[in-house]
Amino acid sequence: MGEYVLVPGARLGAWVWDAVAERLRSAGHAVYAVTLSGLAEGDTDRVGQQQHVDDIVSVVEGNELSDVVLVGHSYSGIPVGQAAGRIVDRLRRVVYVDSSIPADGLSFADAWAEEDRAWLEDQLTDGDGTWLPAGAEYFVDQDLSEQAINLLATRSTPHPGLTLTEPARLTRPIDELPTTYIKCLMAGDTPSPDVQQALKSPQWELTELRTGHWPMLSQPDELAKILAELS
Template sequence: MGEFVLVPGARLGGWAWDAVAEQLRSAGHAVYAVTLSGLAGGDADVVGQQQHVDDIVSVVEGNDLYDVVLVGHSYSGIPVGQAAGRIGDRLRRVVYVDSSIPADGLSFADAWSPEDRVWLDEQLAEGDGTWLPAGPEYFVDQDLSAEAINLLATRGTPHPGLTLTQPARLARPITELPTTYIKCLMSGDTPTPDVQQALNSPHWDLVELQTGHWPMLSQPAELAKLLAAS
């Protein structure tokens, strides 16, 4: 049985994985759902990208985990990909769930268009250095129930802005690591160009899931099965 470390996307805590974690645990797996620094209150405006990487590495090393499946959703693919290169032979596989992937020296926001980057800068200024939680309208047309949309909108917390703008530092190229990329088709038919390029690696596999960008809430049982098969 595997050891699963589940990392949520921006503005979310470990609670976002509750339904998936329940499915995996019922199948006999060990599960650690991470709430990254600054996402549960505290000094969110000063938490940086490398702190999020350290958070993930600390869960693995602090619990002496081996045969680890590191799972990153959305934003958290950036720190997950970096952490995967640091944990050495403890890693079994990386799974990116409709997520960004890290590139050495580049940040999460560097992949955005100039117009979107201006919008993000405005958001961070409005949030005093944090990315404020999204309203319910952000989650429509993504295969989510009204209950799930309400959960995302009411439990989301401000996200540390520095983690979005500080660069990734790769200890090892991500294309050398055993990896599954799960593309959620309701958020776009194809992966982003950087993911498509990475998928040329013999170590990477692509899996498609017919749901929206938050499959841990829209299709938790299906997502848990994909993770268990990783």
């Protein structure tokens, strides 16, 4: 049976993985869902990206996990990719779920177009240094039920802004690690150019889900099945 560490995207907590975690545990796997520092606590001022990397490493090392399937969604692909290089002796596979991937010396925001980076800067200004939760309209047309949209809109919390603008620090190139990238097709037909480049590595494989950007809520059975097959 596998050991899974599930890391949520920006503004989300461990709760977003509940349905997937339940299915994996029912199949006999050990599951550790993470709420990253500054999420759901309200204390975001000094939380930077490396703290999120440390959070993930601490879960793996503190629980003495081995043969770990390390899963990151959306934003959390950035700290997950860094953490994977630090726990490589305990790692079975990295899984990026429709996520960003880290590049040494670049931040989460650096991968965005100039116009989008300017929008994010405005968001962080409005949020007094945090990325404020999105309204329900942000989650429409992504294969989500009304219940799931309401959950995302009401349970999301402000996200520490520094984690989005600080550069990644890789201890090992991500294309050297066994990796599955799960592309959610309703969020775009093809992976981003940096992911396409990484997929040229023989260590990487691509899996597609015909759903939106939050498959742990829209298609938990299908996502859990993909993850279970990787253990």
